[in-house]
Amino acid sequence: MIAAKDPAFESRVRASFAKQRAMDTIGATIARVAPGEVDLELPFREDLTQQHGFLHAGIIATLADSACGYAALSLMAPGAGVLSIEYKLNLLAPAIGTRMIARATVLRAGRTVTVCRGDVFAVTEGGEKLIAAMQATMMSVVDRSGVSD
Amino acid sequence: MIAAKDPAFESRVRASFAKQRAMDTIGATIARVAPGEVDLELPFREDLTQQHGFLHAGIIATLADSACGYAALSLMAPGAGVLSIEYKLNLLAPAIGTRMIARATVLRAGRTVTVCRGDVFAVTEGGEKLIAAMQATMMSVVDRSGVSD
Amino acid sequence: MIAAKDPAFESRVRASFAKQRAMDTIGATIARVAPGEVDLELPFREDLTQQHGFLHAGIIATLADSACGYAALSLMAPGAGVLSIEYKLNLLAPAIGTRMIARATVLRAGRTVTVCRGDVFAVTEGGEKLIAAMQATMMSVVDRSGVSD
Amino acid sequence: MIAAKDPAFESRVRASFAKQRAMDTIGATIARVAPGEVDLELPFREDLTQQHGFLHAGIIATLADSACGYAALSLMAPGAGVLSIEYKLNLLAPAIGTRMIARATVLRAGRTVTVCRGDVFAVTEGGEKLIAAMQATMMSVVDRSGVSD
Numbered sequence: 001m002i003a004a005k006d007p008a009f010e011s012r013v014r015a016s017f018a019k020q021r022a023m024d025t026i027g028a029t030i031a032r033v034a035p036g037e038v039d040l041e042l043p044f045r046e047d048l049t050q051q052h053g054f055l056h057a058g059i060i061a062t063l064a065d066s067a068c069g070y071a072a073l074s075l076m077a078p079g080a081g082v083l084s085i086e087y088k089l090n091l092l093a094p095a096i097g098t099r100m101i102a103r104a105t106v107l108r109a110g111r112t113v114t115v116c117r118g119d120v121f122a123v124t125e126g127g128e129k130l131i132a133a134m135q136a137t138m139m140s141v142v143d144r145s146g147v148s149d
Numbered sequence: 150m151i152a153a154k155d156p157a158f159e160s161r162v163r164a165s166f167a168k169q170r171a172m173d174t175i176g177a178t179i180a181r182v183a184p185g186e187v188d189l190e191l192p193f194r195e196d197l198t199q200q201h202g203f204l205h206a207g208i209i210a211t212l213a214d215s216a217c218g219y220a221a222l223s224l225m226a227p228g229a230g231v232l233s234i235e236y237k238l239n240l241l242a243p244a245i246g247t248r249m250i251a252r253a254t255v256l257r258a259g260r261t262v263t264v265c266r267g268d269v270f271a272v273t274e275g276g277e278k279l280i281a282a283m284q285a286t287m288m289s290v291v292d293r294s295g296v297s298d
Numbered sequence: 299m300i301a302a303k304d305p306a307f308e309s310r311v312r313a314s315f316a317k318q319r320a321m322d323t324i325g326a327t328i329a330r331v332a333p334g335e336v337d338l339e340l341p342f343r344e345d346l347t348q349q350h351g352f353l354h355a356g357i358i359a360t361l362a363d364s365a366c367g368y369a370a371l372s373l374m375a376p377g378a379g380v381l382s383i384e385y386k387l388n389l390l391a392p393a394i395g396t397r398m399i400a401r402a403t404v405l406r407a408g409r410t411v412t413v414c415r416g417d418v419f420a421v422t423e424g425g426e427k428l429i430a431a432m433q434a435t436m437m438s439v440v441d442r443s444g445v446s447d
Numbered sequence: 448m449i450a451a452k453d454p455a456f457e458s459r460v461r462a463s464f465a466k467q468r469a470m471d472t473i474g475a476t477i478a479r480v481a482p483g484e485v486d487l488e489l490p491f492r493e494d495l496t497q498q499h500g501f502l503h504a505g506i507i508a509t510l511a512d513s514a515c516g517y518a519a520l521s522l523m524a525p526g527a528g529v530l531s532i533e534y535k536l537n538l539l540a541p542a543i544g545t546r547m548i549a550r551a552t553v554l555r556a557g558r559t560v561t562v563c564r565g566d567v568f569a570v571t572e573g574g575e576k577l578i579a580a581m582q583a584t585m586m587s588v589v590d591r592s593g594v595s596d
Contacts, residue, residue: 057214349528382538384537
């Protein structure tokens, strides 16, 4: 685990997450915050599925992208905002289960650029199954109008 | 433009899209279907934003992923289903505007694997602006239980 | 085409390319430089192949990554260096032919981050064929020890 | 660790690697083969550098792509060939050191598609440092003319 520069990292992450209206709309919540690591959860919902009845790959991306972004933000200095530069998501198995858990970890935290990996698991009665894998690049933004966390 | 194997490609794409409940939930619609090319639209909605008030990068991915998937499906044989293997999305500018348009094109349609690019534009009073770029890999699935379009 | 900030962009790109010893080692040359656009060429060589006799996917990446990096550098201010943050490469068809051409274009040139696409074509007697597609993120680096172009 | 379908997986990986002429050209060797896991090594060479004197990002991709491909092949059935569908590589730190080690692991081995992650470390007197991270999609090819491993 990497040390956080900001002792208030957890409250900062939670306050920013609360402002992400898309998280509320899809029903995602924060399960865990640690320096460089954030887990988000999403209960399965029929109204977020694709044509085969699995959760839509874009909804999985929404969850994993937020987890990666907040893992990155947890290591940034106070006052910095986080923006997604890009991410890549592999879909490994159908997103079916009672809920999904996205676990994100920082691979490298740079001054401007932070790189994260996120694993998404489907939770069923039988346990957890890895269903998607993300590799994401985040940017720290300071003093830009309209961008703060 | 590439020729479609299935003369009914457009009705097949539209029927599958209608089954994607996530599209209805976020408010996306089909703007255009051609062989190997699909455009989707999404009106801006406050309840799909991230912490800075832009549309969430995952919502942009949801739109672009569906556009790429249906561009791929439009060239597949009747009876085939389409699944996303993976995609990569670069966020180029804030997703702000009255609506977003995702334009997807097939780069290469193989027997099993189809590769697409998708460009997402924000529409404002001033015109269109490229705000995100996707490169996606789709798989044709035939005769697999539970997967048909 | 985007305007270059530096009228000497072409000589700057060519001087930096000449310092890339890997380009000389694999036999790549510059075919064209324009603001935000760079084409590189690579003659086919048996000693750069993978196990099936096609050019190795990593060699295709080497060519496309340099093309993208120099397309980005062509739009940067004098004195800036360019570094690859990340790239994604889809392999579309076997890399066989007399030579390969990588054509890179800037999608968006930001202050720090520039996003490019690169298409790689195999040239045969029958013409050109698209064999690989890259989407890459480049970073402008100023005043960092050891990094200049 | 995942079980191999082919007890001769290691000799099959080594035989295919020996046919990759690009590996010999850049000086890469196999350091370790296990079911679903392959490590490759590359001594630092001046003639494979980019303009700042670091190993070229494409050379790092060449090493990581081969490691991922052979991790995937180690779990495939006898007679199958492996092809890279796509990969994404993040560059995390300058590729400087006495040698590089790419460690690849299979995340999911499907009938047709296998997804891998590869971490590349630079070895210096001070130890190992993570310098690049790959996420790659590989395809199993059976009975296709010209493609066997």
